[in-house]
Every structure is written in C-alpha cells, then in structure tokens.
Amino acid sequence: CSIQRMPKQLSHLPAYDFAGRVAIVTGGTRGLGRQIAVRLAAAGCAVAVCGRTQPEDLPAGLTFYSADVRDPEQAHDLVNKVAEVHGRLDILVNNAGGSPASDIASASPRFIDAILKLNMVGPLYMAQAAYPHMLAQGGGSIINIASVSGARPSPGTVVYGMAKAGLI
Numbered sequence: 001c002s003i004q005r006m007p008k009q010l011s012h013l014p015a016y017d018f019a020g021r022v023a024i025v026t027g028g029t030r031g032l033g034r035q036i037a038v039r040l041a042a043a044g045c046a047v048a049v050c051g052r053t054q055p056e057d058l059p060a061g062l063t064f065y066s067a068d069v070r071d072p073e074q075a076h077d078l079v080n081k082v083a084e085v086h087g088r089l090d091i092l093v094n095n096a097g098g099s100p101a102s103d104i105a106s107a108s109p110r111f112i113d114a115i116l117k118l119n120m121v122g123p124l125y126m127a128q129a130a131y132p133h134m135l136a137q138g139g140g141s142i143i144n145i146a147s148v149s150g151a152r153p154s155p156g157t158v159v160y161g162m163a164k165a166g167l168i
Contacts, residue, residue: 015043016043017043017044018040018043018044018045018090018091019043019044020044021045021046021088021090021091022045022047022048022082022083022086022087022088022089022090022091023037023040023045023047023048023089023090023093024047024048024049024050024079024082024089024091024093024130025037025048025049025050025093025095026049026069026092026093026094026096026122026123026126027049027050027051027095027096027097027098028047028048028049028050028062028093029049029051029055029058029064030055032145033093033095033096034049034059036093036095037049037059037093038059038062040091040093041059041061041062042061045090045091046061046063046086047061047063048062048063048064048065048082049062049063049065050064050065050066050067050069050078050096051064051066051096052066052067052068053066054066065078065081065082069094069096069118069123069125069126070114070117070118070121070122070125071125072125072128075122075125075126075129076125076128076129078126078129079092079126079129079133080129083133088133088137089130089133089134089137089140090134090137090140090141091140091141091143092126092127092130092140092141092142092143093143093145094122094123094126094127094142094143094144094145094167095145096118096123097118097119097145097147097160097163097164098118098119098160099115099118099119099159099160101157102156102158102159103156104159107158107159111159112159115159115160116159116162116163118163119160119163119164119167120163120164120166123144123167127142130142144167146164146167146168147160147161147164149161149164150163150164150165150166150167150168151165151168153165
C-alpha cells in the first residue's frame, strides 16, 4: 500500500496492510462510511459497500452492492454474495445510519420503526449474517459505528439516540 495514493485528507494516517482481506462497509458510499471504505481499500482490502441506491461516483477499489440492511434477507444475501465472490469475509463495518430531526411527541410509529431498524436492527442482521463466515475461517472483526447521541440524546434526536444506545 502506498500512502501517496490515498486521498489528501487521509495522508497523515499510518499505513496498514490488509492485503488479502475482505470488508463490507454499510453506508460506505458517502460520508464517514466512504472514508472508512477508501482507507480499507488503500490498505489493500477488497471492499464492498452497500446502499439502497447506486452512487454516481465510487472510488477505485470499492464495489457497490444494492442492499437495504433493514431487511434481514437483503442483509444475508449481501454478506453471502460478498463471501462467495471473495471466498471470505474478514471485516464488517456497520456504518449505515442516521435520522432526520424529529419531535418525539409527534414521531409516527412508522418513523420510529424505520430509524430503529436502520441504526440498531440492521447492524444486528448484518452481524448475524457475517458470523458463520467469520467463525468458519477462524475469526474476523465486526465494527459498529455508534454516536455520542447514544449516551447524550438531544432535542430532535431521541429516536436516533435510542437506537445508538441499543447499538452501544
């Protein structure tokens, strides 16, 4: 891995060698997830990213899979496909998440369900799907991206905070 090939904003980070490793980064098409995916790819990792819609641009070294991690079948299908294509799965980064601001007093049951599924239940489905692959190969790493909102919710983020508290 050559640190010169990394995006400028990541060039100050230490170099790692993940050659031969395979990772899935949920929510890896933008924001923090994209930066995690790019960094793993720069370290030699084969990186699969997923989302509900195909991104317009995807950095080199990342492969996109369409999947909604809130759906247990789609989560399992995604993990199984990546493991089948690459013969293994070493790293799962549960990064997909977020929530628009909402007033808890008027939040609908549908809204609450969607936020809890995306931020807490989706990572559980992904971990369940990854576990047999990692167990069969002797190990792996599952990383859950949480939020300070899980410990200190603020107005407009109560449902999101509840989900991240559950993830923590």
